[in-house]
Amino acid sequence: MKIGNIEIKGYAALAPMAGVADRAMREICKEHGSAFSVGELTSSKGISVGDKKSHTLLFCGDKERPMASQLFGREPETMAEAAKKALEFNPDFIDINMGCPAPKVSGNGGGSALLKDLPLAEKIVKAVVEAVDIPVTVKMRTGWDDDSLVSPELAKICESEGAKAITIHGRTKKQMYAEGIDFKTIEKTVKAVKIPVIANGDICDGKGAKYMYEATGCDFVMVGRAARGNPFVFEEINAFMENKAYTPPTLEKRFEVLMEQVRRMVEYKADHRAFLEARKHTAWYMQGLKGAAELRRLAGAVSSYEDIEAVCQKALELNRDLW
Numbered sequence: 001m002k003i004g005n006i007e008i009k010g011y012a013a014l015a016p017m018a019g020v021a022d023r024a025m026r027e028i029c030k031e032h033g034s035a036f037s038v039g040e041l042t043s044s045k046g047i048s049v050g051d052k053k054s055h056t057l058l059f060c061g062d063k064e065r066p067m068a069s070q071l072f073g074r075e076p077e078t079m080a081e082a083a084k085k086a087l088e089f090n091p092d093f094i095d096i097n098m099g100c101p102a103p104k105v106s107g108n109g110g111g112s113a114l115l116k117d118l119p120l121a122e123k124i125v126k127a128v129v130e131a132v133d134i135p136v137t138v139k140m141r142t143g144w145d146d147d148s149l150v151s152p153e154l155a156k157i158c159e160s161e162g163a164k165a166i167t168i169h170g171r172t173k174k175q176m177y178a179e180g181i182d183f184k185t186i187e188k189t190v191k192a193v194k195i196p197v198i199a200n201g202d203i204c205d206g207k208g209a210k211y212m213y214e215a216t217g218c219d220f221v222m223v224g225r226a227a228r229g230n231p232f233v234f235e236e237i238n239a240f241m242e243n244k245a246y247t248p249p250t251l252e253k254r255f256e257v258l259m260e261q262v263r264r265m266v267e268y269k270a271d272h273r274a275f276l277e278a279r280k281h282t283a284w285y286m287q288g289l290k291g292a293a294e295l296r297r298l299a300g301a302v303s304s305y306e307d308i309e310a311v312c313q314k315a316l317e318l319n320r321d322l323w
Helices: 023-031 044-048 052-058 076-089 111-116 118-131 151-160 183-192 206-216 233-241 251-268 271-285 292-299 305-318
Strands: 012-014 067-072 093-098 136-143 165-172 197-200 220-223
Touching: 012 023, 012 233, 023 251, 044 052, 044 067, 044 076, 052 076, 067 076, 076 093, 076 118, 093 111, 093 118, 111 118, 111 136, 118 136, 118 151, 136 151, 136 183, 151 165, 151 183, 165 183, 183 197, 183 206, 197 206, 206 220, 206 233, 220 233, 251 271, 251 305, 271 292, 271 305, 292 305
Parallel strands: 012 220, 067 093, 093 136, 136 165, 165 197, 197 220
Antiparallel strands: none
């Protein structure tokens, strides 16, 4: 697949997840087979006023490439200006978010709220494409609700205004993350345009990725929540798609990767903040293990490397039959 002139190799990429898929996680997932990275959701207004947090969110490291900066907002001029400023961080492409269902985003007219205002969405894409000289992509959902499945129409609009790829999460805004992916609407969106369409939603393993490809005809897939505590999912998908054998990592290997991810979090952020955020990541790495409830409790109190090592040791003791 190509995004503009950018060659994308592999079969799956890590989805942007605000407050989760930070620089450390993106690097780790890339090292385990993720094809490209998309930065955390960044406010165009925040960028325009020089917010320091925005600068952190826009950072593009060489270990994450190809990489996009993802922007949200409802004002075409502000989005265009933010895209220009994002170029200072040398992203490979710009991604416009029209899918985030979070109230603090959609409630202010950004993200998935644009699914209800296609003329405004068109102006935003046009403004951003004209503002930068790198590829622009758009992330969307199938629609606001089941009565307004607009993604095929919106995808056409984005293509006509110069977008080079579309990512579609197979749920409506109203659906949030409730069970059920709308494969039919994804398929209709794929057929509506000639540019690549990347499908997203409930892809948890190689089998799920292959089903998404076959059911929708999409050009690529994106993995979100299934990658939390499991960067190895990309190795599994790549192996499955190439009909190769896949051996899951041992618990020791899983925990080595967790510690490396936390080390990078500490390197890239203030120690206190890094360890607070490491609590949820540690808990995610414990998913599916015996004693998960106790391990989650321990993970929720970590404040040092030693604490995380203690959680890992406890997990190994409770799951000796798995290693």
